Amino acid sequence: MTELSYRDAVRQALIDALNADERVFLMGEDVGSYGGCYAVSKGLLEEFGPERIRDTPLSESGFTGAGIGAALGGLRPIVEIMTVNFSLLALDQIMNNAATIRHMSGGQFNVPLVIRMATGAGRQLAAQHSHSLEGWYAHIPGIKVLAPATIDDAYGMLGAALADPDPVLIFENVMLYNRAGTRSDTTVDITSAAVRRAGKDITLITYGGSLWKTLEAAEVLASEGIDAEVIDLRVLRPLDDATILGSVANTRRAVIIDEGWRSGSLAAEISARIMESVFWELDAPVGRVCTAEVPIPYPKHLEDAALPQVPGIVAAAKATFGTTK
């Protein structure tokens, strides 16, 4: 096992998918000649040619719709959208076509489409390139929403998504691309949440770019005698209730860390499910650490202040214990 980056893992997944199935192709803005705005597809044009690595115009609705058509026609398209902010131009295609056609055709037509997009803040790309809107997509029945946070998931989720007969959206947090690690040979599913750190005192529920901050916060808490369990959601839709609720029932406390805005967020949905199912197991109100409800600022200090950070996660976790811990 050699050291590789999250970006390398996604690229390797693309290469392996393109090699494994000739129906697979990649299209999106700057994926070919430029090698992808986050350099994920660098070198692929040379290796696989312009038929399968296709640069598109700046027309998210158009090329996402083309992807849907290609999927209906029997291909296995991977559509890359540069950032989730831009995906709103394709929202009509995603929600009104990709997510509905199987239902509206009475099950006659599946849409085996994979859409990859970058999400999240932290690179000083300002308010039109930094938002975390995956929680919105997790609202939509008919699609699956994935948030790989580890090297293994960055590699393995793409293949699993391509094997799925229905539309799958993969959100890659921009702060993870340079994260290095090793890849294991374990098989990756796209149905379950993962316990990234076992603990007995509190459950910290998170996903994507916030996973690593949360694991760091868990170590801080451990040094103060609080044994935190960290759950990586991995799959934002459908949520793995059994893992989430089972953990909270054990620890009796939960804090949700979500880079999305707090109001109407995925964190709100998880909190509601905890209330519905394990209210009588709780020893403290559910806590949330979300992004400040402002457009993501450009200046570094303000951007940092707007996002969930380790001290805030630690404080929210400790608040569920009152004054004794």
Place this chain on the structure above:
Amino acid sequence: MPSLGADMEAGTLVEWLKAPGDTITRGDIIAVIETQKGAIEIEVFEDGELTALLVEPGMKVPVGTPIAVINGEPEPAAEASSAAPSSTEPSVEPSPVPVSRAPSKPDVRLARTQARISPAARRIAAEQGIDLTGMTGTGPEGAVISADVPSHAPTHSRGLDLVEMRKAIAAAMARSKREIPHYYLSHTIDLTHAQIWLEQTNAERRPAERLLMGALFLKASALAVAERPGFNGFYTEDRFQPSDAVHTGVAVSIRGGGLVSPALRDANILSLTDLMAKMRDLVNRARKGQLRSSELTDATVTISSLGERGVEQLYGVIYPPQVALIGFGAVIQKPMVIEGTVLPRSTVAITLAADHRVSDGQAGARLLNDINKLLQRPETL
């Protein structure tokens, strides 16, 4: 919800032993409720058909709340009084019991004096029959959390909670001393003859049937108060209501601290053998926390005997709404002058704590003399 004592404000229904449609007769035990004195079996005082159950197991309701309907359409007020005809306690003003609260109303929450209880702690406490009232927890803002629920608690809801019992005693005794103008009398009597009679009687009996001096004290006291109604009955609503029947409250100390005085019904007409058997049963059940509702409310006078604890005199605090408490100290060898000669005799000091609103010292003195006379002729008891 019947009142099972002057100090009871609310009770938690633990289980129903009858279902709607069941035919019930007076004396049947229809439910178990949890009070500060432990789990109590509730008897019914009517014959008929149980029509409806109004309170779910686990619910805590104020005294006076209708909990079931017998014979027909729900008529809350009438049913409530028929469920507890022997209750002499003026109904406690029903105060809302904080079984749940809305966390979204901080102003309401701040007005409460009770600590918050987490959902988990609340569920565990309900399952184990533990009352968390008054506890301070270790959770956020002092909330009682699951880890604070006492682990030594009984796994079933039957049994005694000594902390709660102490609270109940505190409430009843404080009320007694606040409201009742006590007067006290003491009379030391010669118990030698009674003791000899008791030894002779027990010599002919099997161990399980032997009598204790306490049974003689109880019977003599019951006979005496039956003739002097100013010491037997209830003081409620600013007047004394004498009782024809004599139901002696037998003070039973609980190991580990605590006291309960369940009623031994018709003590004045029971034979000594029956009385002794009932005393044993009552003490046994009181210490296990298995008393019945009527036993907690029916006592018309309390008899307290310190037994072999070795002190001479006991000055009692009247258990409201009763009006008298007769105490017996330890039986002690003392010199007494008998027909001009000093002789060693077995003696006991009988004391009376009585309600001066109802009786005076003169009457109290006659009562103690009556008890003395009865104890001098134990064969007639």
